[in-house]
Amino acid sequence: MAELSVINAQIFYDRTVEAIRDVSLTVAPGEIVCLLGANGAGKSTLLKAISGIMGPERGLLTKGSLNFGGVSLAGMASEQIVRAGISQVPEGRRLFVDLTVEENILMGGFTLPAAERGQRLAEIYQIFPDLVPHRTRVAGYLSGGQQQMVAIGRALMARPKLLMLDEPSLGLAPKIVATIFETIAVLRKAEGLSILLVEQNARIALEVSDKGYVLERGRVVFDGDARTLLDSPEIQEFYLGMDRSDDRKSFRDLKHYRRRKRWLS
Amino acid sequence: MSYFLNLVFAGLAVGALYGLLAMGYAIIFKVSRVVNFAQGEIMMLIAYMAYSVALRTDGSALLVVLAVLVSSVAVGFLIERFVVRPMLGQPVFSLVMMTIALAILIRSVAALIWGNYPYRFPGAETVQPFVIAGVYIQPLQMVLLAVYGAICVAVWAFLRFNIVGIAMRATASDATVSMLMGVSVTRLYRTAWVVSALIAGIAGILFANINHIGPDMAHIGIRAFPATILGGLDSVIGSAVAGLIIGVVESLTGGYVAATYKEIAGFVVILFVLMIRPYGLFGQRNIERV
Incomplete structure (x- = not known):
C-alpha cells in the first residue's frame, strides 16, 4: 500500500514568496489526516504541489521531497500523479460548470480505460444516489451540497488510493457539511482510501481524522493524533474558539517550543 | 425569385467554407483561449501541398484526399510542436x-x-451545373455542403460523446482542474491544432477545386473570422452555423446592394449582433449562481 510522505518540503511562488517551509507529514494507508490552519497558511499550496498543478501559479518545490508509495512526485506531470493514485477535490468544488453532472463525473475517469469508465460511473452513482436524477443537468445550476457530491464523485472516478479534499465544508450549510463528512468516513472504509483533508472547520475535521497537522505561515506548528489535538488547550483556544481568557497564552510560546524541538530532532 | 434563390445558394456554398474555417478558430480558442490568425494560411498551405501532389501524380481524387489528410496532420502537429509548445506558460x-x-x-x-498567380487545380473538370428550381448548382458545391454537414455532425458528436471531446470542453471551462483529472493539456492542444488544420485542409481542397488555387485563399481566413465572433468564439457548432449566415448575408449584399460592400457586410452583421449578444449567438454565457 502506498503512503504519502512529505519530507522537509519548501515551496516558493515566483522564486520570491515562500509559501511552505520545512513541512513534513505522512499519510499512511487507510488513514484520515487533516491539515488545519488559517487562510494563507499554505495548506492549499501543499495540495497543489502534491497534485503537480503548481505550474500555472509558478510555484516551485525548492527543497525536500514528496513521495507516494516510494516514488518521488516532484517533477511528475499532473496526469502521471493521477495515474499513480492521487485525486484531489479542489477548493470551492471547481466543477466544470457548463458540463452536465454526468460529464463532470466522467471527466474524473479520464485516465481509466474506456471499458472501465461506464462501470465505475455506476459505482459512483451507488455512492451518491442523489445525483442520479440530476445526471443530465448542467452542473453549474446544482446546489452547493450537490456540487460537492459531484466534485467528490468526480475525484473518486479515477479509483484513487489517496483522496485529497480541499475545504469540503466551504460555503455549505452545517447539516450538509455533516453529511459530507459522514460520506468521507464511509468512503475510507468502502474504498480503502487514505484521505488528506484540508479544513478551516477544525472540530468537524478532527472528529473524523486519525491525525492532524496545524500549519501556520507555511510551517507545521503542531501535530499529533486527532484526539490529542482536540483536547489540547492551544487548539481549543485558537482553532475551536473556546475562550480561556483567564490564562491567556501567546501562540508565540507554542511555536518557540516547536522550533526548539526541531533543532533537536 | 430565382435571382434571390441563386444568391442564397451561392451564399450557402461560400458560407459552408467560412463555417469550416470558423470551426477551426473555435476549436483552438476553446481549449487554449488563443485566436489562430493563421487559419486561412494553413488552409492555403495544405491546399498547395495537395496541389503539388496532384501535379506530380495522375491527380486522382483518392491520392489528393490522402495528401490532404497527411499534410493537415503534419502541419497541425508541426505548428503545435514548434510554435505553440515553446510559448506555453507565456x-x-x-x-x-x-x-x-x-x-x-x-x-x-x-x-x-508556388508563385503569386492562381492556378486551376489539376483534375478539376468543368462540369455543367445542373438547375433545380432556377438555381444553378455545381456538383462540387453539393459535395462541399455535404462535407460541411458531415463535419458538423462529427465534431458535435466528438465534443458530446468522446472523452477527449468532453475534456476539451472541460478544459475550456477550467484548465487547471482539467489537469487535476489527468488530462494532459499539451496533448489536448496538439489534438486541437491537428483537428483544426484537418478541417481547414478539407475546406481548402474543396475551395481549390470549386474555384482555383492561389495566394488569395489566405484572405478567406479573415473573411471567416466574423463567423466565429458571431457564433461565439468558444462555440464550435455555433461558429459553423454562423458561417452560413455570414455567407448568405455577403452574397445578398453583393447581389442587391453592391459587390463592393460584400466584404464588409459580415463585419456589419457582427457589429449589430454583438451589441445585443456580446457573447455571440451561441457562445457560452458564464453561469453564475447567486
Missing part, C-alpha cells in the same frame, strides 16, 4: 502574435514555392 496574447507571424511566414514561403 501570456496568451504572445501566442496570438505568434500566429500572426506564422500567417505572414506561410504566405511568403508559399509565394516563394
Whole structure:
C-alpha cells in the first residue's frame, strides 16, 4: 500500500514568496489526516504541489521531497500523479460548470480505460444516489451540497488510493457539511482510501481524522493524533474558539517550543 | 425569385467554407483561449501541398484526399510542436502574435514555392451545373455542403460523446482542474491544432477545386473570422452555423446592394449582433449562481 510522505518540503511562488517551509507529514494507508490552519497558511499550496498543478501559479518545490508509495512526485506531470493514485477535490468544488453532472463525473475517469469508465460511473452513482436524477443537468445550476457530491464523485472516478479534499465544508450549510463528512468516513472504509483533508472547520475535521497537522505561515506548528489535538488547550483556544481568557497564552510560546524541538530532532 | 434563390445558394456554398474555417478558430480558442490568425494560411498551405501532389501524380481524387489528410496532420502537429509548445506558460496574447507571424511566414514561403498567380487545380473538370428550381448548382458545391454537414455532425458528436471531446470542453471551462483529472493539456492542444488544420485542409481542397488555387485563399481566413465572433468564439457548432449566415448575408449584399460592400457586410452583421449578444449567438454565457 502506498503512503504519502512529505519530507522537509519548501515551496516558493515566483522564486520570491515562500509559501511552505520545512513541512513534513505522512499519510499512511487507510488513514484520515487533516491539515488545519488559517487562510494563507499554505495548506492549499501543499495540495497543489502534491497534485503537480503548481505550474500555472509558478510555484516551485525548492527543497525536500514528496513521495507516494516510494516514488518521488516532484517533477511528475499532473496526469502521471493521477495515474499513480492521487485525486484531489479542489477548493470551492471547481466543477466544470457548463458540463452536465454526468460529464463532470466522467471527466474524473479520464485516465481509466474506456471499458472501465461506464462501470465505475455506476459505482459512483451507488455512492451518491442523489445525483442520479440530476445526471443530465448542467452542473453549474446544482446546489452547493450537490456540487460537492459531484466534485467528490468526480475525484473518486479515477479509483484513487489517496483522496485529497480541499475545504469540503466551504460555503455549505452545517447539516450538509455533516453529511459530507459522514460520506468521507464511509468512503475510507468502502474504498480503502487514505484521505488528506484540508479544513478551516477544525472540530468537524478532527472528529473524523486519525491525525492532524496545524500549519501556520507555511510551517507545521503542531501535530499529533486527532484526539490529542482536540483536547489540547492551544487548539481549543485558537482553532475551536473556546475562550480561556483567564490564562491567556501567546501562540508565540507554542511555536518557540516547536522550533526548539526541531533543532533537536 | 430565382435571382434571390441563386444568391442564397451561392451564399450557402461560400458560407459552408467560412463555417469550416470558423470551426477551426473555435476549436483552438476553446481549449487554449488563443485566436489562430493563421487559419486561412494553413488552409492555403495544405491546399498547395495537395496541389503539388496532384501535379506530380495522375491527380486522382483518392491520392489528393490522402495528401490532404497527411499534410493537415503534419502541419497541425508541426505548428503545435514548434510554435505553440515553446510559448506555453507565456501570456496568451504572445501566442496570438505568434500566429500572426506564422500567417505572414506561410504566405511568403508559399509565394516563394508556388508563385503569386492562381492556378486551376489539376483534375478539376468543368462540369455543367445542373438547375433545380432556377438555381444553378455545381456538383462540387453539393459535395462541399455535404462535407460541411458531415463535419458538423462529427465534431458535435466528438465534443458530446468522446472523452477527449468532453475534456476539451472541460478544459475550456477550467484548465487547471482539467489537469487535476489527468488530462494532459499539451496533448489536448496538439489534438486541437491537428483537428483544426484537418478541417481547414478539407475546406481548402474543396475551395481549390470549386474555384482555383492561389495566394488569395489566405484572405478567406479573415473573411471567416466574423463567423466565429458571431457564433461565439468558444462555440464550435455555433461558429459553423454562423458561417452560413455570414455567407448568405455577403452574397445578398453583393447581389442587391453592391459587390463592393460584400466584404464588409459580415463585419456589419457582427457589429449589430454583438451589441445585443456580446457573447455571440451561441457562445457560452458564464453561469453564475447567486
